[in-house]
Amino acid sequence: MTQAAFNSFLVALLLVPAVTFILRRWKKARVIPSSLLLLSLITGLFVAGISFWSGKHLAVDLSQWTPFPFALSIDRLSAFFLFLICVVAVPVTLFSSSYIERHYAGARRDWLWSLLPLFLMSMVLVVTASSAFAFLFGWELMTLFSAGLIVVDGDSQERRHNIFIYLLMMHAGAAAVVAAFLLFVPQAPALDFAQMRTSIALMPQSFRTAVFLLAFTGFGTKAGIIPLHLWLPKAHPIAPTPVSALMSAVMLKTAIYGFVRFGFDFLGPGPAWWGYLVLVAGGFSGVLGILYAIGEHDLKRLLAYSSVENIGIIYLALGTGLVFQANHAPIWATLALLAGLLHCLNHAIFKGLLFLGAGAISDSAHTLDLEELGGLLKRMRITGTAFLIACCSIAGLPLLNGFVSEWLLFRSFLAASGLTTLTGATMLPLAAGVLALVGGLAAACFAKVYGVAFLGRPRSDEAETACEVPRPMQIGMVLLAAACVVIGVAPGLVLAPLSATVQEFLPGAAMPQEAASLSAVIPWIALSVAVLVLAIASVRRIKRLTPTWACGLPALNSRMQYTATAFSKPLRQVFSRAYKPNRTVEVLPADQPYFPASISYRSVRTTSFEKSLYQPAIDAVVITAHRLRRLQTGNMQVYLLYIFAALIALLMFMRWS
């Protein structure tokens, strides 16, 4: 039954593009592709849910057709990530069903509707694959289709550059992943996951380390940990908003999936420094990511950077898990992994919601520049409320899902007090400090976002005339908001099967009592807070509208409000080392600086990795290429000399071998 549902899910995903192209001429059939996609995704959601909560394994094997074993199988981990994909994809599809219709027409709409399911399909392949070939197949297609979706959205010099960087980095990362897989070949010729799992015992330690480092780099590139994050803030903002939602919320998680598969499932316990490496990378990504986010005032780029931050948090969790695993503390490793995996789900939900919110904003206010927004809550109540919930949960505030995973992570840091090694016992608790800082900064960042975009008075006419988005988009956002609250108030629902999931691939794992204790106390807190709030709010308070206090001035205008830039100024001042701003003050006319006609001030922030890390590498390659090009002189006699030289070289080689 479930099996059949799963197969039909896959088939349906493949059908949607065909349907789109068959029906593209027929006006009345507009809704068919979206609804078919929605239907199939709901099926997938059920399949994933069933096998995640009941631990039912599914398998599809196409090996007799394909040149290499091409097998899909769903164990609990795959089911969890499949669930994650569908849980985000359903609202996103609902949202797009009206968003795409409103913003795209003709061929571009058809392309979107046919690439979207393929993109989802490729991600499903990645998380359900049980053989290297299938995994890599999905992995590469995921990049291609997402790039295709970006391309459909428009064409400009900058976009081209960003897409180029995106594809290039993805391909390099994929190469690392391929290498990581291939290192298993000597032990597991078929590269079938089960075989790889068993063959790890035969693999020498040096190889394991190589595999780990390759997997760390490869998946790190996809996940966007600093300094491999360069593509992320470039590629995510330029995609169509629902696609950005999918990329940020889901696609990054497939990298986490791959890393968990390798780091925990295949490789098993390794040296502790693996864990510390991941921990440090996570810490850096977390702090720098959120700092860059605070500096932004383009909403989508801000969200992209905050994805870097959340990936950093997830890596903190995974690193902690690795450390505990290396120290033979499986139960605490379970705790850390719970935190990490749950944060994957949470981030998927609230980041998806935030991107959809951004889509709604751009839909009604036609801009994503925070400085142009303001006071949207009064005009878009549903969107605003959903967005508020999302902001609270990404800031890690209690009673919402973001808090749960961060709390679990804190507790797993605390558990380090039981470690025997000094490094562990100091580094992990200090990581708690890092996490606290990240949490605080995230709260600051999203207080800024919400306060500037949705509260106060509108800063532009577009914001003034903004109005609520159509129903389907609202429903999409509300669904995700509801998910935030549910997980936040009753985490036990997810934690129990999740720890069962971890037990499936982590030897000696067990449900840590912390998880239980949290799910015991959170509902009480929620209850008491709710009761108090309702009680106090129910007390009638007389309310009178009076203009805002303007220090005696006639009236305030929106330009007197604090801007996003101003809001984040103190923090940027304190952490100015993290940003490398190059400021330019332009005084016109130049010849009389004391009587300027205009003074313009620009401050462009580059992440400084591009300048100091990537550009040199690229330059080196290109310069080498140019040098080589000079060898091809065009003079045939030189060519003949090359031949003779090659001959002589080989003869020498022959003598000496």
Added chain:
Amino acid sequence: MILVFVLLIPLAAAFLVLSCRRPSTVVRAALTAGALELIFIGGAAWSIHAKGVLQAGRYLRADGLTSFFLINLGLISALVLVYSAGYMRHVPEGRFSSLRWFYGLVFLFLFTMVAVYLSANLGMMWIFVEATTLASALLVGFYNTEGSVEAGWKYLIVCTVGIAFALFGTIVFYLAAVKSGVNPESALDWSSLMSAAPGLAGRRELLKLAFVFVAIGYGTKIGFVPMHSWLPDAHAEAPSPISAMLSAVLLNCAMYALLRFDAITSHAIGAWFSHTLLLIFGGLSVAVASLLMIVQRDLKRLLAYSSIEHLGIVAIGIGVGGALGVYGALLHTFNHSIAKTLLFFTAGNIRENLGTLRMERIHGMTRSLPWTGGSLLLGALALAGLPPFGLFVSEFMIFMAAFSAAHYFVAFLMLVAISVVFGALLYHFQRMLTGEPEKPSVQTKLQAFEFATIGICAVCLLVLGLHIPATLAALLRGAAAVIQ
């Protein structure tokens, strides 16, 4: 008997075509001859599959390896003929450059290559490999422009010199065989050399010397770095169908010759020496070609360098050896020839429509020429070795072979090179596909022929990426069995 037909049809066709006067009859005759040749090749392959080895006289033999390469040749040449029917509409009239000369030379070219495949005798094989150069030189210089004349001359001289070394290598083989008591009559006959290979072990030094010369010689023809210098010129300046033939058939032909020698050498003195040579050449080609692809300006030159890179990958596949390695390498030759045919045909379309192949002058093809742009994109993805295209599969096989044979360095080099290639292709093709299209200078209506062929190639690539047909698999296994 069938072999004789396979061999003689192109020759006859050449003279037939040359005797025709009216272009339409020329084209018709060419197409029929091509179809006939394809049919007979199919028949030959079938009976090889049935009987194992076909022998006709002392000098003609066909085994599994032959049939695989013959099929490759047959398919590609058929596609090329069909495409040319559409493409070669307006040709400059001149000595050796008229429509009938075009087809005549194409068939001579085919004849020489078929002869290479069919000749049982290594000396024979050498003669015909050299003959391929002579037959195709005029085709390279077909347009009689500055560039094509220069390219033709370089092609002629460089390849002849290179091949001369191959002759020397062949002689040394012969010498080694004769010295170790093989009957001089059959001392150049491949199968008898194979059977006598263990006996040759005594002549270790001679064999190594011989293989070095053969590798240099045929390597020149394959286009291994640093003997590759003729290749970009020839590919860029020849008419697009011919470029397709050079890159998709001729290089495989030379590779075939090298494979024969490699088989003997590795049987006689162990695989280490010859395979190390192949790995060196392969690695060098892959590295250099991938870097040079970044700085190309002409589309067909770019494609030519990518041919060098892919033949390098094939060499690596043979070099790492093992069943999977050889299988993958052969599959890769097949995939590569299809992908390259597709791309050179596309390049032909681009030249027809925009009148140039300078990549910095081409923009916005997705809008101005959506179909051509699409096929360009598709071919690029295939060349970059991305799924779901055939080259992904064969490259993955070669990688697996390399890793299971613990050739980590070469494998990592290849991985890096492939990433560089991806970057180069992306960089160039993105600029060609996107942006604002200029007004197409020469807007000509494209023929059904051209898109039919391109479509066939695309479908083949897709299918091979998802599923290897049983017949092809059998063919490959047979071929691999011969040289294993």
Added chain:
Amino acid sequence: MTIAINVVQVLMLVLMAPLVRGVIARIKARIQNRRGASVLRPYSDLAKLFHKEDLVPPSASFVFRLAPVVMFAVTVVAAAFIPVLRSSALLGIRGDFFILVYVLALGRFFLLLGAMDGGSSFGGMGASREVLVSTLAETPLLLALMSLAMVAHTASIEKMVLWTTGQDFFELSAVHALAFAAMALVAIAETGRIPVDNPTTHLELTMIHEAMVLEYSGPSLALIEWAGAIKLTVIMALLVGLFLPWGMAATFSLPAVAIALVLWLVKLGGMALALALVESSVAKLRMYLVPDFLGVASALAILAVVFTALMR
């Protein structure tokens, strides 16, 4: 019985909070040779405010009026984590200090939003300054608590208090000293007292918390003030509980509880005195010196953690 006492504790913290403020103000006044207002003054202030009406800017949305409510509610809930008379609290057994800290953060987040909803420049200014302080204060606070929790091998506040009661005062480690120093500094920053912020100023160059709540009036303002008072008390109580809990009632016997209550009041008074002394002897810091102030706290907290790891 336990429940009863726990509820009493919460009520005590909530209801006594204004008194604590009053006491501190009175002491300060005395130190500055003023007579000062009655210690019950805050109560009458609250009462007055509760009878006034809410003035709401036209630009404001429902968040503006929701914020104070949430603020108050979560502060009250936070109070339910703190053991006072006995080493037990309403939410103490499972509720650990992470939850406590983040519950308080929830309130602050809403207050920030409320401030920015006013649409004036003061709200934004106050919010952005408050956010700076609170962000930087979170790390040392959590690290200090972390070190204590590691010493006590538990995260539940109740158990930590219990553990400390088990120790002899003079055997308390350097960890406790460091942690206490860090937490004291953080407490000053968190509750917006001098030298970080001045609760009595209304000069826009200096004010942080006051700028945030500038737009509020009437009952909303009352809720905010009250919540602020509760927060102050809660943090003082937390310090007391974590660092000098001795004397808490071990049994349910009435005298024991009574003694505990008296002792607790004394401790609280002591802390109030200390706070007043600090406030009237130190000048307020410039805005951009606050990070350094909290940096010291962070350094102390990090040291505390390292020491814990070293001294196992």
Added chain:
Amino acid sequence: MGLFETEAAKALASSAVFLFITVLLMAAAKRISTCIMMFSAQSAVMAMQVLAIARMRHSREAYAIVALVLIVKAAAIPYALFRIVDALKAPRDVSSSTTSAQSIFIAAGLILLSFFAVKPYAGALGVDEAMLAAAVALILTGGFLMVSRKKALMQVVGLLVLDNGIFLAALTTTFGMPLVIEIGVVFDLLMGVFLMGLFAFRIRDTFEHLDVSKLRRLRG
């Protein structure tokens, strides 16, 4: 072993010297026609050597090869080349990138090098060292001519010399390959020369010169 055989053997042994002389003269030559003549002489010498071998080992095929070499290499190809030189109406100097003195020294050096190169093999194979050295020397000089002479036709000549060298190597080491192969090789050579001549004309027509070192349009 009859009289003829001994004579033949002697002749064979001493004939290598003639080859060296031709090589040196070629290196020295300033005009294309001289080089062509040298080539034809060289081929004639080689034909004689084949004849000697034929005498020694009484092989029928060898006589055919003698005829082949005499007709094609000594007569036909030089004749064709002369015709081309005339028809091209181009300057007839070889336009070398080295002075003739240098060329001679280089050629001599190459001859010495070839003696060293063949030492290990000659003994092992039991063939006349001088002959083998001559073969290698021809190959090397052929290459040298192709690289150093800028005229298109000189490259053809160089190629021919190189080919002669290979032929000679085959001759000395294996007393000639099977007849069919030899015929094929020579036929290829003939066709090659024909094509190269053709291209020479084309080069002249398109570029108005025959200097291959100036053909540098295609690069990179």
